[in-house]
Amino acid sequence: MTAHSMDHPIAGRRRQIKLAVPVSLFFVGGFWAIVLLSCSAGLTGPARYFYTPLAFMVAAVLFVRFPAAYLVHVWWLWFLTPFVRRVVDFHSGWTEFSPIMLAPYVASLLMIVTLIRFLPRLNQRDMFPFAPILVGLGLAYPIGIMNAGFSPATFDALNWFLPVIMGIHVAFSWRSYEKLKISTEQVFLLGAAVVGGYGIYQFFFLAPWDAFWMRVVQMDSIGKPAPYEVRIFGTLNSPGPYADMLAASLLVALGAAGRLPWLAGMPAVVALLLSLVRAAWVGFAAGLFLLLAKMDMSKRAKLVAAVVLTIVSALPLLSIEQVSNTVTTRLETMVGSEAKEDQSYKDRVHFFQTFIVDALSNPFGMGIGATGVATKFANNGQMGEHGVVDSGLLEVPFVLGWLGGILYISGVALLVRSAFTRKWSKHDGFATVANAVALSVLVQMIFTNTLTGFIGTMFWSFIGFAIAAERHWADKADQADRADRVSGSARGVPSR
Incomplete structure (x- = not known):
């Protein structure tokens, strides 16, 4: 076995780890860019209803293909979802049971597959x-x-x-x-x-x-x-x-x-x-x-x-x-x-x-x-x-x-x-x-x-x-x- 063939698995793992960063930026960053742009454009009403379905769709793609980026997505949903709910409620009216708050839960539901x-x-x-x-x-x-x-x-x-x-x-x-x-x-x-x-x-x-x-x-x-x-x-x-x-x-x-x-x-x-x-x-x-x-x-x-x-x-x-x-x-x-x-x-x-x-x-x-x-x-x-x-x-x-x-x-x-x-x-x-x-x-x-x-x-x-x-x-x-x-x-x- 040559040194090159022995190093190949390690090099492959390093490339996979580096790949996780752009994947996270593309999917997770893209999701939050859409949310931010929607709120900035005054579309908080629609955001109240598309936030959770979009979060789930992104989670589903990442869960199947990119497990590390999926976990990143779930964590950011837990970190920021209450903030999004407050901004939306401030501009579009208070709701006691906001569908936005379900986002981290529905994204996490995919782990039931595991x-x-x-x-x-x-x-x-x-x-x-x-x-x-x-x-x-x-x-x-x-x-x-x-x-x-x-x-x-x-x-x-x-x-x-x-x-x-x-x-x-x-x-x-x-x-x-x-x-x-x-x-x-x-x-x-x-x-x-x-x-x-x-x-x-x-x-x-x-x-x-x-x-x-x-x-x-x-x-x-x-x-x-x-x-x-x-x-x-x-x-x-x-x-x-x-x-x-x-x-x-x-x-x-x-x-x-x-x-x-x-x-x-x-x-x-x-x-x-x-x-x-x-x-x-x-x-x-x-x-x-x-x-x-x-x-x-x-x-x-x-x-x-x-x-x-x-x-x-x-x-x-x-x-x-x-x-x-x-x-x-x-x-x-x-x-x-x-x-x-x-x-x-x-x-x-x-x-x-x-x-x-x-x-x-x-x-x-x-x-x-x-x-x-x-x-x-x-x-x-x-x-x-x-x-x-x-x-x-x-x-x-x-x-x-x-x-x-x-x-x-x-x-x-x-x-x-x-x-x-x-x-x-x-x-x-x-x-x-x-x-x-x-x-x-x-x-x-x-x-x-x-x-x-x-x-x-x-x-x-x-x-x-x-x-x-x-x-x-x-x-x-x-x-x-x-x-x-x-x-x-x-x-x-x-x-x-």
Whole structure:
């Protein structure tokens, strides 16, 4: 075998990875160009109805031909769809149930094809924990239909099922791991720059569509619809998911190389602080701790330097009086006597004391659709009694019941344990970042349910990346071992 023929597969993989960038620019960039031009031309009315079908058509093409670009498309839909909805509603009138918001869901539905295709392989050791999770959710769906109704249960099923299916899709796409890894890293870095930068702009110059949306939804917890008085939510619908996206992006940036991480890090740090989401701050700290713990001394020193330089680069913005006062006031509520006097802390303690009986008293659970945004379907567009549940740890048994909750929690525990005890991918920096992102999301379950909806897609997809990385590097090791045996046989050396 010649050196040229040996290098050919590697060269082919490099060409494929490079190809993913123009494909993403053509399809994903083309989609957003159409949306932007339509809104700029005053065609927000038609955009309300063509946005989701067009997003699905682009997703279908990419899903079949370009898996890395498909994942990029799905991520951008999650990042920017709420922003598009606000712009459209501002110019064309408010609608409680906007078809625009379905775009990331319908694009993600294509991953059910992966689930159906590989369903028999869920009995494999690293994939088996997904089985009890799907069974637990499957048991809760019909109960949700009976208790909440078909529409609330079906809508909420998307929030519970699709993130899990996305994790399965990424895990079974391990043969494209390198392309998926590079694309995901790039989309989170660019996303941090765009979404983080917009959030900072939002703090200083609140856009009219954002102020309009705040007045309509009357979400008092995110401040007042005025500059300097808003808890920024960027291009998303609320500060929580926005902060978690930025925290994940920062962890990705700290594990990446090149100039883009530095450009993304500065706005992400400032925007994360201005979101005032303490749970996301705690989650980021947990993820950062894991990165430090998993790295060797040389990489650990580089990581510390990266953290310091990112903070230093953000100092000009953090030193602005309005920014520093806002962040400092929030930080004071996390330490000392101020923490216990904080109204949010008191409300959360009261919620735990009163809700724990409801969460654990029903062995069958209330079913999918009993909590969250889904409660609006049966409550004239307003959040129902359990529209906001301030603890993911309690929401799981409340929705899934005893059996479903045990199946779901045990599956999550097995996946996390296997991700943190991997063998082959321990020297892969992105695999370590994937574990850090998953941990940063998981530790926030005490505050809210971070395993569903947009935040859930980050947890499950990065768990999928941890599995895909392990399979990828195990396959590389097997290939190297086979090559050694073939080489040894050619030289007359007995195989082991």
